[in-house]
Amino acid sequence: MKKVILTVSVIIILLLAAIIIVPIAFKGPLLQKVKTTINNQVNAKVEFEDFNLSLWRSFPSVLIELEGLTVVGTGDFAQDTLVSMQSLATDISLSDLFKGEDFTIQSLRLKEAQVNLLASQTGQVNWDIVKASDQVETVEESGEGMAISLQDIEVRDLSLIYKDEASAMVVALMHANLDASGRMEGTITHFDLDAEVGEFKFEYDSTEYLSNTVLKVKSQLMADYDKMNFEFGESTLHLNELPLDLSGRFEMPSDSMYFDLKFKQPQSDFTTLLAMVPQSYQSYLEDIKTTGEAGFEGMVKGWYYEDDMPEIDLRLLVKNASLNYAGSPEKIEQISMDGHISKPQGDFDLLTVNVSKAHAQIRENPIDARLTITTPMSDPQFDAYFNGKIDFTRLAEIIPMDSMELKGVMDGNLAVKGRMSAIEKEDYQKISSSGAVNFKDFSIKTPQINQTVEISSGSLKVDNTAITLSSLNAKTGQSDFQLKGKLSNYLQYFLMDKTLKGDFTLSSNYLNFNELANLMAEDTVTTTAVTDSVIAFQVPANLDLAFNSNIKRATFDKMDIQNIVGSIVVKDRMLVLKQLNMDMLQGKMTVDGSYKSNDANQPFFDFNMNISAIKIPAAYQSFGLMQQYIPIAARSQGDISTQIKFNGQLNEKLEIITSSLDGDGLFNTQNLQIVxxxxxxxxxxxxxxxxxxxxxxxxxxxxxxxxxxxxxxxxxxxxxxxxxxxxxxxxxxxxxxxxxxxxxxxxxxxxxxxxxxxxxxxxxxxxxxxxxxxxxxxxxxxxxxxxxxxxxxxxxxxxxxxxxxxxxxxxxxxxxxxxxxxxx
Incomplete structure (x- = not known):
């Protein structure tokens, strides 16, 4: 018995000694092996803050962990970080450690990793860092290296972003988590896989087509590491809350990949399809009732190598569906759509988007639409059509609009067909565009505006070159206005972010500028940091609009103004007033000048004013400059006329910054008396x-x-x-x-x-x-x-x-x- 106790004690002591001594003894050689192996294989700058080796945390295996790992590119990508992560860890067996030869990686754990994949304008990619075979130096003649036989994978908070500068495309998988545990059967590992992508984004040409989309996968995955083949067994993919059956396989035989994947909505009903709606909008579907059929399915099949991408085929089908909210007297019915996205094996320019038979109806008011897009990368060709009548009063009874109030009828059609190159070259003969839209008894009220905006009637027409507004009769609060004119260059503005041009005539019987200046409601949600923050009026960019005004009467502050005639031009983030004449304070005023926004939130102004025979007491109450520079006017009577040309800056509250004022002028008085x-x-x-x-x-x-x-x-x-x-x-x-x-x-x-x-x-x-x-x-x-x-x-x-x-x-x-x- 004593010998047994002694033997066990010796073994325990030796194990404890090994646990303490082995990490210290082997950390140096392993650190050198890891660095040598990595740098031998890649053209990149690989750094890590610390290297940990432990027998405690993974006994009887040895834990190897890299902390603060970064991989930075070289050459054209010398300033770009390809990979950064808080921790990368794996386990190796004690026998591999003592042999000091080949290591087999059986587990992988990633924590807080960021992967940035970038394709430049010239087609170079920052992830092409693996050295060519003739560049790789042999580590040792014995052929020491690392083999992969993963059976346990754990990923926490991985974000992968792919940017293609040439096509202006961004794909992002944000805040992904993955757990995979497997069992070995010869050279094959069977995994139980559970993964979730917190947010999936797809952006093209600065437009987000997918966002706030959650992806979830639960699968039985088979992995053959010798052949680098991976096959999905019983698997379910969730797109937001939409379940899809997933099957197929993918292979990575070399620097290329092969896909043969299929997915399909398991139930062919419209209710299941609505689960695709992003989670932030799911609350709108809580009390909804639906009927009809719907389905979503797709496949990805073929090789992916450089610009050669696999075949894609996605299909979304809705048939004779309807929806209405509990207690609502109205419903949307006869909903149908056939959407198809396809691409053969080859580059992304072969992609085709085709949405046909899109239809819905509210009572006797139908809506029809279709859309086709081809050659999206080289020269997008588009063919779109809309025709319908929308009764917003009835629509508001079907779809909850929170605090927004919409009423009235919009009836119209719009068709546009052509290529982006024709728009860029302003070759409008190759663009087919036509349509007409009419408004009747239309009104809108939102929390962002203090007054309901009413459009009693309006009519516009669309052709290749312009949108013509033949009439628009509107009212908000006490103000009314009638607008007509033309917008040109609208295709370049909406599709290419170019300048929108327009020429309008604005007429009004009465405008209350005090109401209009406060039309936008104050934001009720404020924080301590922004409570005192004020943003001066910012003139929008990419506009070149002219308004020829004829306003019979207006109120500004306490002034009653009449017969406002002149031109207002919006251009280059600037408001330009041209010969704006008006009767005010029993006199006349003519204004020429400009107001220009800037990023510093301190707009520039440059005005030339000619004021004739206005009453001094009223002028003192109306003009801040007179209050600042001629306070004695508060005790004066009579008339004053002035000609002044001055410029300067305003602060964020649109108050004149006095120290910025430059200019000159004159003033004269009539019947002046100081009381x-x-x-x-x-x-x-x-x-x-x-x-x-x-x-x-x-x-x-x-x-x-x-x-x-x-x-x-x-x-x-x-x-x-x-x-x-x-x-x-x-x-x-x-x-x-x-x-x-x-x-x-x-x-x-x-x-x-x-x-x-x-x-x-x-x-x-x-x-x-x-x-x-x-x-x-x-x-x-x-x-x-x-x-x-x-x-x-x-x-x-x-x-x-x-x-x-x-x-x-x-x-x-x-x-x-x-x-x-x-x-x-």
Missing amino acids: DSPTFDQIKNFIKKEKLKNVKVDDFTAHFSLNKGNVEMKPFKTKIADQDVDIHGNLSVTKVLDLKMDFKVNRDDLSGDIDNALGFLPGSKNITLIPITVNIAGDLTQPKVSLDLSQAKKEIQEEVKKSTKKELDKSVEKIGNQLKKLFN
């Missing part, structure tokens, strides 16, 4: 008080310039309170005023104290005008007023000098006292 001004009240010491109650200002014209928001007022002459005055000065961008008013005050209008003081002076009868300078400086809202009487003092002194000695001797004492009183 109860605190500023003018401060000069009552030298002008009679009764003249400063309501200060009358003679008509004048003043020129000014703007430089980075600073205003320079050029000298001009006028009369204030019947006194001649020269005015000039400037206003800084920080609203600091420096204004000089050089008065020539009539002797009769001087204040009583000053007039009495002058009466004691010899020769005072010769003094009829007194020069007095008023300095107004400081903060624009509360400027300080000071008097400069230096010039008046000089003139009085000159008059006194002209007096006789007798007159001077007689009045000398009184003269001194009065001069002190006058100037102090």
Whole structure:
């Protein structure tokens, strides 16, 4: 017994020692073997952060794990990461480890892997990294290497993205998980396979044709690693929630692949087919009732090598189906469709898409459509047709539209046929396009708009070159408008993202711009990060549209505007106003200029305005610039006219950035009167008080310039309170005023104290005008007023000098006292 216990103890100690010593002893040789093997086989830069070797986690096998693995291309793909993953692990037997010769890979575990496959414009691919046979160096003469005999596979969060730059095609399998456990029968392994792709995407020419699609596979898979043959036994594929029976096989004999796969919807009813709808829309199908037949099946068969791809045949069939929601009085019936996607062995340009016999009906309103697409890669040829009548009022009773409200009838047809090359060359004779659409009593209301948009009637026609809108009568809130005109270049716009051109006439009896400016509802879902975020109005790109307007009456802010006539052009992300004339504030205004969006969310503007004889109080309330630069207008009456050309930038709230303003202009006044001004009240010491109650200002014209928001007022002459005055000065961008008013005050209008003081002076009868300078400086809202009487003092002194000695001797004492009183 003692010998048994001793023997067992020795074995346990040796095993524990082996578990501790073996990883340390063999980590270096294995690390070198892994690196040598990989670099011997590929033209790429392979790196990994760490290499782990453990007997604990996979005993009695040895765990080999690469952490932080990356594979980066070389040459044209030197900056592209082909593979990155958090962990790649496998197990090898202890016997292989001690022999130090061939290793057999029996398991594979991948964690958080990203595979990026890229085909360039020239046809080169970044995954072609396996060295040619004449490039591969022999590791050792004994022929050491690694063999594959997988029986256990585990994949967690694998994302594979394929991009073809030449065809603008993207295929993505995102967040995939896979579990496969197998059993060996000779050289063949039988797997129980369970896999799920969280999201399958297919994009072509910047358009997503498939997204939010979930793929699931459960299968019994047979793998022959010697021949690299794989065959599906009893298997089920789920496309979203649509179950499909899967059968067939695929082979990888060398650098090519062979497919022979088939799948088919097991039940031929319409309800089963609707399970293909993406999960995010499945809630719409909860209370639906359906009838009719439907089926979905397909096959992939042939070789895949470089640009040579296997045959594809997919078929979607719907026959005499109907659907309606529980409790709904209406239903969609006579639903049918035959959709076929096919391609023989060869390149992707041989693909054909054919949708025929697409039909549905709501009561007596039928809808028919068809679509054919061929040669999608080289020069897409298309043939599409739509004809039908949609009563949106009844449709809303059949299909829930959440908070959207749709009413009215759209009746029309549209057909288009041709090749993309003809559109690119603007060879419209090779494009066949025709159609007409009519709207009647149509209305739409969504959470994104605050007012229902109503179209009482509308009619448009389509041909090869243009969409002609013969009439559109619409209303939203208090505003009405009538629109007619033509859109050209529409095929290039919709199919090639080119510029859409148009010329329209806009008429209206009344537009409420206050309502229209707030037509788009505020987003009720906000976060702390974006609560204060405001996006200035962005003019859409790829538009070249002209609107010739004739608006009888409009309201903007508190202004009532009439007879708006002119042109508005939308072009190059810019709004251009051309000779836009209007009657407002009992005067007239003409505007030329532009507003241009930019990515910085600070639009540029450049305007030339001519305003004639508008009322000053109303102008002050209406124009922000007047409030900023001429606050005294708040206490003014009369008319003002101005011509100004200025440019600058707006912030995201469409407020003028004052420091950006540049320009020049002039303004003139008619019947100007300043009422109860605190500023003018401060000069009552030298002008009679009764003249400063309501200060009358003679008509004048003043020129000014703007430089980075600073205003320079050029000298001009006028009369204030019947006194001649020269005015000039400037206003800084920080609203600091420096204004000089050089008065020539009539002797009769001087204040009583000053007039009495002058009466004691010899020769005072010769003094009829007194020069007095008023300095107004400081903060624009509360400027300080000071008097400069230096010039008046000089003139009085000159008059006194002209007096006789007798007159001077007689009045000398009184003269001194009065001069002190006058100037102090």
